[in-house]
Amino acid sequence: MVLVNAWAIAQDPNYWEDAASFKPERFLDSKIGYRGTHFEYLPFGTGLRMCPGSAVAFKNIQMLVGSLLHYFDWSLPNGADPTTIDTNEKYFTTLKKEKPLLLIPKLRKPNTLNLSWDQLMVVASSPDIAREFCKTHDRIFSGRHLPSVYHNLPGITNSSIVLSPDCSKSWKLLRSIGQNCVFSSKAMESNAWIRKEKVMDLVNHLRTNEGKVANLEDMMFATLANIISTALTSRNLFDIHGQENNEYKAMMALVNEVIEKTTTLGLVDFLPILKGIDFWSKGKAMDLYRKIKLTWGDIIDERKSMGRENLSSTQNFLDIVLADSTFSEDQIGNALIELLIGATDSTTITTVWLIVELIRNQEMLTKVRDEIAQAVEGDELNEILLSQCHYFQACIKETLRLHVPAPMLVPHRALETCKVNNYVIPKDSMVLVNAWAIAQDPNYWEDAASFKPERFLDSKIGYRGTHFEYLPFGTGLRMCPGSAVAFKNIQMLVGSLLHYFDWSLPNGADPTTIDTNEKYFTTLKKEKPLLLIPKLRKPNSV
Numbered sequence: 360m361v362l363v364n365a366w367a368i369a370q371d372p373n374y375w376e377d378a379a380s381f382k383p384e385r386f387l388d389s390k391i392g393y394r395g396t397h398f399e400y401l402p403f404g405t406g407l408r409m410c411p412g413s414a415v416a417f418k419n420i421q422m423l424v425g426s427l428l429h430y431f432d433w434s435l436p437n438g439a440d441p442t443t444i445d446t447n448e449k450y451f452t453t454l455k456k457e458k459p460l461l462l463i464p465k466l467r468k469p470n471t472l473n474l475s476w477d478q479l480m481v482v483a484s485s486p487d488i489a490r491e492f493c494k495t496h497d498r499i500f501s502g503r504h505l506p507s508v509y510h511n512l513p514g515i516t517n518s519s520i521v522l523s524p525d526c527s528k529s530w531k532l533l534r535s536i537g538q539n540c541v542f543s544s545k546a547m548e549s550n551a552w553i554r555k556e557k558v559m560d561l562v563n564h565l566r567t568n569e570g571k572v573a574n575l576e577d578m579m580f581a582t583l584a585n586i587i588s589t590a591l592t593s594r595n596l597f598d599i600h601g602q603e604n605n606e607y608k609a610m611m612a613l614v615n616e617v618i619e620k621t622t623t624l625g626l627v628d629f630l631p632i633l634k635g636i637d638f639w640s641k642g643k644a645m646d647l648y649r650k651i652k653l654t655w656g657d658i659i660d661e662r663k664s665m666g667r668e669n670l671s672s673t674q675n676f677l678d679i680v681l682a683d684s685t686f687s688e689d690q691i692g693n694a695l696i697e698l699l700i701g702a703t704d705s706t707t708i709t710t711v712w713l714i715v716e717l718i719r720n721q722e723m724l725t726k727v728r729d730e731i732a733q734a735v736e737g738d739e740l741n742e743i744l745l746s747q748c749h750y751f752q753a754c755i756k757e758t759l760r761l762h763v764p765a766p767m768l769v770p771h772r773a774l775e776t777c778k779v780n781n782y783v784i785p786k787d788s789m790v791l792v793n794a795w796a797i798a799q800d801p802n803y804w805e806d807a808a809s810f811k812p813e814r815f816l817d818s819k820i821g822y823r824g825t826h827f828e829y830l831p832f833g834t835g836l837r838m839c840p841g842s843a844v845a846f847k848n849i850q851m852l853v854g855s856l857l858h859y860f861d862w863s864l865p866n867g868a869d870p871t872t873i874d875t876n877e878k879y880f881t882t883l884k885k886e887k888p889l890l891l892i893p894k895l896r897k898p899n900s901v
């Protein structure tokens with residue numbers, strides 16, 4: 360193996376004066392270029408295997424950084440001194456800045472930036488305005504903005520429910536297949552065994568690991584992923600008992616990476632002017648395609664090998680889309696990934712906060728357990744019995760109010776110019792509904808910052824999008840179709856974990872001191888993982 364140490368060469372004091380300093384002047388009036396003809400400077404290599412993209416890279420860097428410096432002033436978070444910015448590096452095959460580059464932009468000359476290059480954004484922060492956007496003008500605001508990463512995945516929008524740019528034919532087709540296989544009351548009833556089986560898999564795993572610290576967030580995520588992947592494809596994604604296996608870890612990393620890639624917005628989402636030089640999204644898109652194939656490739660191949668006749672008899676989501684020749688394999692992979700993310704990410708967040716709130720409030724926890732025990736009365740826990748537990752359901756609703764998992768829902772897009780509340784909202788504006796602010800509004804919620812499940816007892820307020828002061832699942836045409844599924848999953852999963860186990864914090868810490876910091880990007884999660892120790896409450900009841 361022959362390595363050319365371009366780093367050492369570029370630091371060689373025989374060729375570079377004061378080599379460790381950043382001195383751009385050395386390149387002024389110098390003939391040294393990056394095309395591989397000056398052997399003391401080889402950032403792109405040289406010879407036959409030299410990087411063919413050197414000039415493209417140079418132009419991209421020039422345009423991207425040039426625009427960012429021209430249009431914005433940049434400061435460090437918390438007003439830190441720019442000269443103190445961290446310059447540590449990390450090295451594997453490339454040499455990167457170790458910590459992420461976090462900076463705050465401020466427009467330098469607001470008038471020099473043509474507004475049509477910007478993305479106009481409108482935020483609805485009260486129930487009345489949310490009603491205007493999502494009920495009165497529902498159809499007009501039923502578009503979606505496509506995150507930049509998807510601009511580079513041709514054809515993918517035709518296989519999307521969440522990100523379909525409008526309520527297109529393929530959106531309707533996929534929503535109706537989803538309705539048949541997952542969302543409808545009939546589908547939920549026939550999938551009840553899946554919920555129970557996957558939750559009991561987790562209960563049994565915890566039983567054999569009694570007394571050991573459990574990363575409950577990961578385990579609940581894996582359980583929810585198995586519930587949805589079994590409903591969609593008749594296969595588990597995770598072996599819940601093999602959490603130490605490399606296969607489990609690789610799948611967890613893969614799914615988390617896909618979630619991060621599809622939900623993270625890039626700079627180009629806010630500054631569409633950068634579209635032409637957006638190599639960040641292009642790279643991400645190609646990687647995403649590969650990851651989606653890795654996640655579902657085997658499962659799709661397996662189902663295909665069963666032959667059409669057998670597929671139609673089983674009738675899960677994958678079988679139906681495979682039998683219908685409308686979708687390519689890439690598109691099917693995308694539809695599956697989207698439903699996997701939709702069904703796991705927000706639901707896991709809610710299960711985590713529900714457990715945190717109940718563990719901090721022992722009185723409420725006892726009330727929930729007594730209610731479940733009374734409903735079960737020596738029987739096996741099941742979702743029909745759990746549906747009689749009104750206080751527990753009120754706790755779930757209150758968790759969805761106080762910890763709205765998608766605080767701004769999923770961004771909507773104006774399909775036409777429309778007047779709302781005397782403001783003209785131009786076509787293609789991004790519309791966000793601030794469901795978080797609405798759920799904290801003191802005009803609608805007394806003592807809004809406190810966890811008080813009682814407020815939902817004897818209240819008509821439900822989560823189906825008809826009460827505009829409470830919109831955890833959105834409302835209108837683009838409302839979450841999985842709200843009832845999510846509710847049943849949370850009920851069964853958390854109900855079982857509380858019924859079968861006592862939970863304590865590692866190192867005997869006081870449960871009231873459990874960390875409740877949040878982190879926000881498109882969803883609002885508990886910042887640190889939920890680590891708890893299970894102890895069987897009634898060993899013979901499992």
Ligand code: HEM
Binds near residue numbers: 768833
């Ligand atoms: C606690 C759990 C969940 C929460 C808080 C949640 C929340 C949401 C929200 C806020 C939206 C966007 C609504 C809007 O833009 O107006 C959405 C869309 C969606 N959700 Fe959920 N969701 C959850 C669980 C689920 C589950 C379990 C599934 C599938 C089984 C699912 C599938 C979807 C899909 C497919 C969409 C896209 C709808 C469209 O654009 O037409 N979600 N969800």
